[in-house]
Amino acid sequence: MSTKKIIYSTDGLPLEVSLRKAERKNKLKAALLVGPLFVFILITYLFPIADMLFRSVDDRMITKLLPKTFIELEKWDGKALPEENVYEALYRDFYPLAIAKESGKLFQRLNYEKSGFSSGLKRTNRKIKNFEEGNFKEQFIEAHKIWNNVEYWVALKNTAPNFSYAKYLKGLDLKLNQDREIIRIEEDRRIHIILWLRTIKVAFWVTIFCFILSYPIAHLLATLPMKYSNLLMICVLLPFWTSLLVRTSSWMVLLQQQGPINDFIVMIGLVSDDSRPELMYNVVGTFVAMTQILLPFMVLPLYSVMKTISPSLMRAGKSLGGTPFVAFRKIYFPLTIPGIGAGSLLVFILAIGYYITPALVGGASGSLISNTIAYHMKSSLDWAFASALGAMLLTGVMVIYWLYNKIVGIDNIKLG
Amino acid sequence: MALPNYTPIHYRIWHYTYLTICTLVFFFLIAPLFVIFPLSFNAEQYIHFSAGMIALDPEAFSLRWYEDMIWGTKNPWGLATKNSIIIAFFATIGSTILGTVAALGLSSRHMPYKGLFMAVLISPMIVPLIISGTAIFFFMAKVGLASTHTGIVLSHIILGTPFVVITVTATLTGFDHSVTRAAASLGSNPVNTFMKVTLPLILPGVISGALFAFVTSFDEVVVVMFLAGLEQTTIPIQMWVGLREQLSPTILAVATCLIIMSTLILVTAELLRRRSERLRGINR
Numbered sequence: 001m002s003t004k005k006i007i008y009s010t011d012g013l014p015l016e017v018s019l020r021k022a023e024r025k026n027k028l029k030a031a032l033l034v035g036p037l038f039v040f041i042l043i044t045y046l047f048p049i050a051d052m053l054f055r056s057v058d059d060r061m062i063t064k065l066l067p068k069t070f071i072e073l074e075k076w077d078g079k080a081l082p083e084e085n086v087y088e089a090l091y092r093d094f095y096p097l098a099i100a101k102e103s104g105k106l107f108q109r110l111n112y113e114k115s116g117f118s119s120g121l122k123r124t125n126r127k128i129k130n131f132e133e134g135n136f137k138e139q140f141i142e143a144h145k146i147w148n149n150v151e152y153w154v155a156l157k158n159t160a161p162n163f164s165y166a167k168y169l170k171g172l173d174l175k176l177n178q179d180r181e182i183i184r185i186e187e188d189r190r191i192h193i194i195l196w197l198r199t200i201k202v203a204f205w206v207t208i209f210c211f212i213l214s215y216p217i218a219h220l221l222a223t224l225p226m227k228y229s230n231l232l233m234i235c236v237l238l239p240f241w242t243s244l245l246v247r248t249s250s251w252m253v254l255l256q257q258q259g260p261i262n263d264f265i266v267m268i269g270l271v272s273d274d275s276r277p278e279l280m281y282n283v284v285g286t287f288v289a290m291t292q293i294l295l296p297f298m299v300l301p302l303y304s305v306m307k308t309i310s311p312s313l314m315r316a317g318k319s320l321g322g323t324p325f326v327a328f329r330k331i332y333f334p335l336t337i338p339g340i341g342a343g344s345l346l347v348f349i350l351a352i353g354y355y356i357t358p359a360l361v362g363g364a365s366g367s368l369i370s371n372t373i374a375y376h377m378k379s380s381l382d383w384a385f386a387s388a389l390g391a392m393l394l395t396g397v398m399v400i401y402w403l404y405n406k407i408v409g410i411d412n413i414k415l416g
Numbered sequence: 417m418a419l420p421n422y423t424p425i426h427y428r429i430w431h432y433t434y435l436t437i438c439t440l441v442f443f444f445l446i447a448p449l450f451v452i453f454p455l456s457f458n459a460e461q462y463i464h465f466s467a468g469m470i471a472l473d474p475e476a477f478s479l480r481w482y483e484d485m486i487w488g489t490k491n492p493w494g495l496a497t498k499n500s501i502i503i504a505f506f507a508t509i510g511s512t513i514l515g516t517v518a519a520l521g522l523s524s525r526h527m528p529y530k531g532l533f534m535a536v537l538i539s540p541m542i543v544p545l546i547i548s549g550t551a552i553f554f555f556m557a558k559v560g561l562a563s564t565h566t567g568i569v570l571s572h573i574i575l576g577t578p579f580v581v582i583t584v585t586a587t588l589t590g591f592d593h594s595v596t597r598a599a600a601s602l603g604s605n606p607v608n609t610f611m612k613v614t615l616p617l618i619l620p621g622v623i624s625g626a627l628f629a630f631v632t633s634f635d636e637v638v639v640v641m642f643l644a645g646l647e648q649t650t651i652p653i654q655m656w657v658g659l660r661e662q663l664s665p666t667i668l669a670v671a672t673c674l675i676i677m678s679t680l681i682l683v684t685a686e687l688l689r690r691r692s693e694r695l696r697g698i699n700r
Contacts, residue, residue, distance in 0.1 A: 026526035033521025034533055037514040037577060045540055045574050048555035049547070055554070213441045220438045234682065235446045241678040241685070242449060243635040245655045246671040250448040252663050253455060258464040260451060295445055324427065353544020355638055360659050370546040377550055377642065390547045401542050405535055 049394070056387035059164035062109055062156075065102075066093040073157050082153055087136040091128070098128045112166075114155035120146035167388035172196075192372070192389075199368040202286060202358075203351035209291045210298040210347050211340065218299050218339075222306035240296040248357050251289040255280040255361065281363030289357050294350055298343035301408075305339030342408040349400050353393060369393055449675055456481055456668040463663050481665040485673075492654050493670065500650040503565060504633040507572035511629040514573065515580025516622050520614075522581065523588040534581075541578035545638040548575065553642035563645035571639045576629030583628060587621025587692055620692030624685045631681060 009018040063070050068089040076082045097103040103125050111118035127143040140147040158180065169175055169182060173190040177183050184190070221229045221236070239247060254261050262276045271277060279285060309332065317327030355370035362368070369389060376386035419431060455463055459478040469476045485493050521527055522534055540548060552571045553562065561567030595617070599609040615622070637652035644653060651670065658667045 023526065026524070027528055030521040030524035030527040033524070034518045034527065034537075035521075037518035037537060037581075038533060040514060041537060041540070041574065041577070044555060044570060045548070045551070046536070048551035049543075051554055051558075052547075052551045213444070216434060217438050217441045220435075232442065234686075235442045237682055237686070238679060239445055239449065241631060241682045243631075243652065243655075243671075243674050243678065245635070245637065245652050245659065246452070246674050246678075247448065249655065249659055249663065249667060249671055250452050252659065253451055253463055253668070254448055256464070256663075258462075260465065263465075292444060292448060295441075349542055353546060355544070355546045356656070360656075370544060373546050373550065374638075377553075383554075386550060390550050393544060394547050397542065397544060397547075401535075401539070405531070409531075 052387045053391050055384055056167055056391050057163045057165060058384065059159065059166070060162050061105060062159045063162065065097060065106060066090065069093050069156075070160055073153075073160065076153070076157065078154055078157060079150070081137075081148065081150055084135070084137050086153075087140050087147070090140070091131060091136045094124070095128055095131070098125050110156065110159070113159055114152060116146060117152065117155070120144040120152070167385045168392065170385060171389050171392055195367075195369050195372055198283070199352060199370075202283070202290070202366075202368060203348050203354075205287065206290045206294060206351045207298075207344050207348045209287070210295050211344060213291070214295055214298040214302055214343065215336075215340075218302035218306055221299070221303050222309075223311070236296050236299050239292070240300075244293065244356055247293050248289060248360050251285070251292070251357075251361055252280065255285050255288070280361050281366070283362070283366040285361035285363070286358045286366035286368075289361050290351060290354060293357060294347045297346050297350060301342040301346065302336065302339040305336055305342075309335050338408070342404070345400055345404040345408065349397055349404070352400075353397060452668050452671050452675065456665060456672045458665050458668075461665065463665055463668065481669040484666050485669045491666075492649060493651070496649050496651045496654045499565070499648055500634055500652070503568050503572060503648075503650065504630050506569045507576055507633040508626050508630040510569065510573035511576030511580050512622060512626040515577040515625060515629070516584050516618075518577070519581050519584035519588060520610075523585050523591070534585075537581050538578045540574050545575075545636075549639040549642045552639055556643055562643055563648060565648060567643050568640055568648055568650075571643060572629075572633040572636060575636060575639065576632045579628035579632060580622070580625035583625035584618060584621045587618045591617065620688040624688050624692075627681055627685050631678070 007015040009015050011018065013021070069086065072086040072089040073082070076086060094103065097106070103121070107118040107121050110121060121144075123144045124140065124147070131139050131143075137147075146152040158176075166176060171192050173185050173193045174182050175185050217232075217236075221232055224232065253259055256262070257276050257278065257280075259279075261279060265271055266273050266276065279288075313331050313335075314324075314327050317331045318324060322330065353370055354368060355374060358366055358368045359371050359374070362371070370393070373386050373389045373393070376382045376389070419428060423431070454469065454477075455465070457477045457479065458469065459476050459480065484491065518537060522530060522537075527533070548571075552574065556562045556567040556571070561570065591614075595613055596609050599613045600606075604612065635652055637650075637656050640648070640650055640653055641656065644650065651674070655667055655670060658664060
């Protein structure tokens with residue numbers, strides 16, 4: 001006969017229950033501590049990002065502006081010109097907009113759907129104020145020929161769905177044609193693919209440059225005696241703590257046509273004084289400045305990994321007959337791979353979303369996708385498109401972030 | 417790093433090449449910052465070295481751009497400095513408190529879904545600023561906080577907390593929890609234990625997190641650019657505007673001041689880090 005002996009805690013409960021209770025209480029305590037920040041981030045950061053994603057697919061503007069028309073259009077088969085009832089509904093929707101001068105949004109959005117809409121609508125906008133009751137179909141057709149063209153009506157009907165991924169297609173230089181098929185846009189207007197490729201290319205090469213430059217100095221920092229390495233560490237940390245704008249402006253000083261670097265090139269006779277190369281406002285400036293600015297983010301993880309590698313390993317490798325090069329390749333380098341991974345992913349993540357530096361030293365040929373997002377946020381005011389580009393960039397960053405978390409572990413990020 | 421004298425010649429060459437490469441990289445890292453110093457004392461309105469400056473002629477140097485920065489007519493730096501300090505001050509307090517409390521929870525071994533929460537709380541540091549800026553702008557506009565100091569402070573709290581969370585969690589990894597249990601067994605309540613026992617021990621981490629949060633806010637330009645009206649202009653915004661129009665020596669004077677400030681912050685942060693590591697008995 002085996003009866004389990006139950007152990008009781010001091011408060012008379014079985015120990016198991018008491019422990020579970022304590023465990024639950026501790027969990028709750030920990031969660032309560034994290035709670036305030038989590039709720040704060042949720043409300044002010046995660047929801048807004050979700051809202052931004054929603055904006056990028058939200059396409060209810062036209063349906064909201066022309067509600068009656070869309071109700072009537074639903075019954076229309078899309079083959080012959082619509083009947084009088086549709087034209088009347090359009091008049092009932094359009095007339096108040098024209099009077100209140102609120103029809104402007106329509107022009108741009110519909111012209112994006114089919115070119116020619118804008119001029120047709122503008123003309124209709126002027127003439128609609130003089131329309132008379134009855135026989136709207138004739139009056140519309142008289143106002144502009146687009147209303148006599150089935151294709152335009154189909155295009156209008158195509159905007160009916162509340163959600164559209166058209167902005168995402170636009171971000172990849174694609175569009176929907178009349179029959180809702182995805183096609184590439186005209187060759188001379190394909191600018192976004194170039195931008196994406198350039199952004200990835202710049203981020204990739206900046207990561208490579210950072211790696212090549214930081215490996216030797218991280219090694220030096222990790223192997224030098226403390227009193228020297230602490231001093232040299234300041235060279236890494238000072239740029240890290242210095243304002244991004246300060247560092248960018250120092251590059252603007254250095255890279256300008258009359259700047260020290262150009263002076264130096266002229267002095268050593270590489271180029272003549274009147275053919276100083278343009279080092280700034282192109283992709284060269286973006287590369288150089290971004291590499292220097294992001295270098296500390298590569299040095300610090302590499303350093304912290306190299307610090308843990310015992311020098312006796314290399315000595316053992318050499319004593320077993322390996323040349324220093326073999327010992328390095330077979331022992332040291334493989335041990336630093338975690339640091340390389342951490343640094344590269346961090347630099348790549350930061351580089352791919354870089355905005356300030358390319359905007360200031362990049363010029364037109366050195367600007368990246370972030371600059372285009374900013375342009376659509378502040379100048380063209382196509383917020384939905386900016387959101388769609390942002391969402392695409394965010395997806396890329398999140399994939400790398402996930403990788404980083406898998407490989408390095410997010411709690412292993414080192415600062416300073 | 418002196419080499420033993422039996423070192424073969426090709427290793428010697430390799431060794432000195434390696435040191436030269438390292439020197440060049442350190443130069444590449446640090447030299448751009450120093451080019452600003454002399455140019456900010458330029459007597460002329462150019463931002464390249466004049467012949468007089470190269471000849472070290474005292475006539476070629478002056479403090480006029482510093483005077484312009486402080487007393488210049490219609491200059492925006494006074495308002496910008498005031499705004500920057502106010503915003504960074506409140507943002508630092510906010511992110512330090514929220515971040516420290518969250519870090520305490522995150523480093524408890526009882527915390528469920530630790531990795532997930534950590535990933536979410538760190539995300540403002542990882543997501544490109546332009547995306548954070550866009551999203552935060554939509555939000556602040558919706559709740560009516562666009563073009564207000566409050567809105568900017570809140571958004572800087574968002575951007576600053578990841579740094580506090582990271583530094584404080586790092587400090588807490590070597591934390592000996594028996595001291596808090598000892599305090600509790602002696603009858604101290606949790607708040608008292610935190611204030612009297614935990615906080616003094618993790619203070620270096622908290623302060624260096626706070627410094628990060630301060631610098632993040634003080635240097636932040638993208639989100640402010642979306643949110644700020646004319647009244648909320650900050651130092652980075654003024655620099656941004658100035659750099660886009662024309663690089664003037666006044667901006668270099670401001671930049672010099674900022675470099676001095678960041679040097680001071682760096683020294684403080686380094687001293688704190690060393691003290692914290694000594695306290696926690698971590699030998700490097």
